[in-house]
Amino acid sequence: MTVKSSQKSGDSIVESILNPITKTLTNILDVIFGNLQKLIGPTNMAYVFVLPNLLIFGVFILFPMLLNFWYAFTGGVEFQPQNRPYVGLKNFQQLFECESFLDPNSCREDIFWRGAYNTAGYVVVQVVLLVAISLITAVILNRDLRGRGFFRSVFFYPVLLSPIVVALIWKWILQENGLFNGVLTGMGFDRVQFLTNATWARFWVVIMSVWAYMGFYTLILLAGLQAIPAQLYEAAKIDGASDWQQFRQITVPLLRPTLLVVMVLALIRAVQVFDIIFAFTRGGPGTATLSLVQYIYEIGFASPARRFGIASTASIVMALVLVIATLIQLRINRDADAA
Amino acid sequence: MTTAGKFLTNTRGGKRLHITDILSYIYLSLGTIVMFGPVLWLVMSSFKTSGELSKFPPRFLPYKQEQVVLEGFDEPLDVYQVTLEDGTVKNLVQTKRIGLIANMIDPENPDEVFKVPIEDRVALESINFNLDNYREGISSFNFSRYLRNSVIVTVLGTVLTLIVNSMAAFALSKYKFTGRDFIFILMISALMVPLSVILVPVFLVMQKAQLLNTLSGLIIPAAATPTGVFLLRQYMLTIPDELLDAARIDGASEWRIYQQIVMPLSRPALAVLTVFSVMWRWNDFLWPFLILSRNELFTLQVGLQTFQSDLTIQWNLILAMTVLTLLPITIVFAFLQKYITTGIATTGLK
Numbered sequence: 001m002t003v004k005s006s007q008k009s010g011d012s013i014v015e016s017i018l019n020p021i022t023k024t025l026t027n028i029l030d031v032i033f034g035n036l037q038k039l040i041g042p043t044n045m046a047y048v049f050v051l052p053n054l055l056i057f058g059v060f061i062l063f064p065m066l067l068n069f070w071y072a073f074t075g076g077v078e079f080q081p082q083n084r085p086y087v088g089l090k091n092f093q094q095l096f097e098c099e100s101f102l103d104p105n106s107c108r109e110d111i112f113w114r115g116a117y118n119t120a121g122y123v124v125v126q127v128v129l130l131v132a133i134s135l136i137t138a139v140i141l142n143r144d145l146r147g148r149g150f151f152r153s154v155f156f157y158p159v160l161l162s163p164i165v166v167a168l169i170w171k172w173i174l175q176e177n178g179l180f181n182g183v184l185t186g187m188g189f190d191r192v193q194f195l196t197n198a199t200w201a202r203f204w205v206v207i208m209s210v211w212a213y214m215g216f217y218t219l220i221l222l223a224g225l226q227a228i229p230a231q232l233y234e235a236a237k238i239d240g241a242s243d244w245q246q247f248r249q250i251t252v253p254l255l256r257p258t259l260l261v262v263m264v265l266a267l268i269r270a271v272q273v274f275d276i277i278f279a280f281t282r283g284g285p286g287t288a289t290l291s292l293v294q295y296i297y298e299i300g301f302a303s304p305a306r307r308f309g310i311a312s313t314a315s316i317v318m319a320l321v322l323v324i325a326t327l328i329q330l331r332i333n334r335d336a337d338a339a
Numbered sequence: 340m341t342t343a344g345k346f347l348t349n350t351r352g353g354k355r356l357h358i359t360d361i362l363s364y365i366y367l368s369l370g371t372i373v374m375f376g377p378v379l380w381l382v383m384s385s386f387k388t389s390g391e392l393s394k395f396p397p398r399f400l401p402y403k404q405e406q407v408v409l410e411g412f413d414e415p416l417d418v419y420q421v422t423l424e425d426g427t428v429k430n431l432v433q434t435k436r437i438g439l440i441a442n443m444i445d446p447e448n449p450d451e452v453f454k455v456p457i458e459d460r461v462a463l464e465s466i467n468f469n470l471d472n473y474r475e476g477i478s479s480f481n482f483s484r485y486l487r488n489s490v491i492v493t494v495l496g497t498v499l500t501l502i503v504n505s506m507a508a509f510a511l512s513k514y515k516f517t518g519r520d521f522i523f524i525l526m527i528s529a530l531m532v533p534l535s536v537i538l539v540p541v542f543l544v545m546q547k548a549q550l551l552n553t554l555s556g557l558i559i560p561a562a563a564t565p566t567g568v569f570l571l572r573q574y575m576l577t578i579p580d581e582l583l584d585a586a587r588i589d590g591a592s593e594w595r596i597y598q599q600i601v602m603p604l605s606r607p608a609l610a611v612l613t614v615f616s617v618m619w620r621w622n623d624f625l626w627p628f629l630i631l632s633r634n635e636l637f638t639l640q641v642g643l644q645t646f647q648s649d650l651t652i653q654w655n656l657i658l659a660m661t662v663l664t665l666l667p668i669t670i671v672f673a674f675l676q677k678y679i680t681t682g683i684a685t686t687g688l689k
Contacts, residue, residue: 033594053507067540162622
């Protein structure tokens with residue numbers, strides 16, 4: 001209630017200031033676009049409307065996408081594309097030059113492979129944990145409990161925090177004199193250097209990211225749960241279906257499309273993980289939490305020898321993995337649908 | 340099995356509190372601690388003095404050691420509650436500490452010196468929200484500059500996003516023109532192309548366009564959000580075409596229809612996009628981090644990251660600055676959480 005009324009009064013103040021300005025602006029713009037319309041006809045105005053967005057989109061997303069291939073197929077140290085010699089698939093060969101793909105040390109681009117394995121491990125553990133916890137939370141929030149709205153906001157709140165803030169919060173409670181070590185010593189254990197131990201650092205990276213993102217997926221799953229018509233459950237009850245049967249036969253199949261969306265989104269984002277880990281551990285200790293995107297960033301921008309070809313090649317490989325992983329998920333879902 | 344089943348399917352709970360209801364409340368309460376706890380801990384820590392911050396084990400609330408200024412001593416002295424040998428309890432001031440023995444005096448009667456074993460004294464403290472970290476942080480961290488940059492980028496970026504996206508959405512929802520579907524699919528498929536995949540070439544484009552190290556470089560490229568176009572287009576599809584035709588008969592230009600009919604009717608969707616856009620812009624890190632190298636152009640996020648990766652990490656200042664950085668988005672959330680949650684639930688996008 002209070003929110004609504006305060007919004008309204010806020011609106012009216014803003015409007016009283018903005019109205020005269022927008023009116024003048026409207027009239028000016030109307031003259032300009034009105035004349036333009038006389039010139040090109042009303043139907044063609046659609047192109048005028050779509051143009052600004054398309055222009056920004058084309059220049060800053062579409063064109064760079066195509067240019068990426070140019071970098072991947074050219075070599076040398078030059079940044080300007082016209083100065084880079086064509087080298088064919090050499091960058092790809094270099095990236096995949098390994099004696100054994102299971103051992104990053106045997107690869108020419110060993111850090112790329114470390115990043116790839118770190119990211120792969122992170123993706124598997126994080127996505128499974130994230131989807132599982134989000135699903136449990138959504139099912140519980142879908143029950144008719146007191147304070148549902150409040151709890152929904154509670155789980156959602158960290159989603160709004162920036163990756164830097166999330167990383168700092170966790171760094172702070174995990175530091176040597178931090179909350180966790182205080183609890184540990186209180187229970188009679190020794191203090192742990194959480195972020196300088198490779199296993200612990202990886203563990204906390206997963207926990208932190210699940211903490212930060214779960215509210216988002218919970219919300220989508222909750223919307224999916226609420227879209228299931230209540231009549232279905234009532235009908236099933238009349239037919240004598242048990243609660244467990246109802247869950248298996250109604251909830252699970254009807255939630256599957258939402259679950260698929262959640263899994264695809266979680267996977268895409270997990271593969272691209274960067275800023276949150278970068279601010280948390282900087283990829284350390286050593287390269288224990290270095291992600292694929294951090295590798296691309298480091299090799300293209302942070303290292304003194306800027307290797308743009310390799311960086312672009314690595315990002316194309318990553319994009320390919322993303323597309324393939326998404327297609328596999330969709331395929332699995334289709335097969336499950338058919339079965 | 341039936342318990343589990345009830346737990347999983349029960350959407351309209353019965354009158355009496357079932358065991359599953361209790362379990363649910365326990366889960367949600369624990370969840371509240373896990374989700375809010377770390378943030379609350381950070382906020383509390385930001386009010387502690389550096390001395391208090393380095394104490395182990397740490398405490399939740401910020402405390403301040405009671406101190407008094409006595410004649411003959413330059414520094415303020417710490418006050419302790421001391422149990423004397425005869426059993427009386429007194430508030431004494433520590434003047435000197437030698438090993439395990441503290442020299443203490445009574446402020447009322449400064450001539451008598453007590454020698455007290457340090458385990459017999461307890462520091463006299465009171466809860467105190469100390470703002471020094473904020474004061475010092477704001478001055479040493481260039482906070483106002485970063486805040487200014489963040490606000491400019493957030494406000495102008497959001498305005499530009501709203502204008503550009505709504506114009507495109509209007510064209511894509513209310514006109515039939517050659518290439519419409521192609522453009523729409525092209526834009527939506529860009530959701531699959533994250534910035535991280537095009538880091539190198541996008542940097543070149545920014546360099547050629549002379550947008551590196553400019554605030555425009557932060558504002559313009561991120562304005563063509565596929566999410567925004569999608570969200571607004573879906574909403575504008577529900578506006579009846581008859582309304583637009585009636586206006587055309589009255590002689591309104593296409594621009595006037597866009598600005599005076601479609602835009603006001605799309606206010607709910609525009610509100611959702613505004614909140615999203617503010618959130619994206621305020622929290623954005625990778626893009627500004629990539630294209631900014633001059634300190635005076637940093638946004639809060641980039642500034643905070645630079646500040647924390649400094650070798651001599653000053654946690655007391657970082658904590659205060661982190662709280663100031665998360666404050667605006669928390670306030671926005673507190674007031675507009677309904678918009679945010681319904682927006683996400685309906686579009687499935689963040």
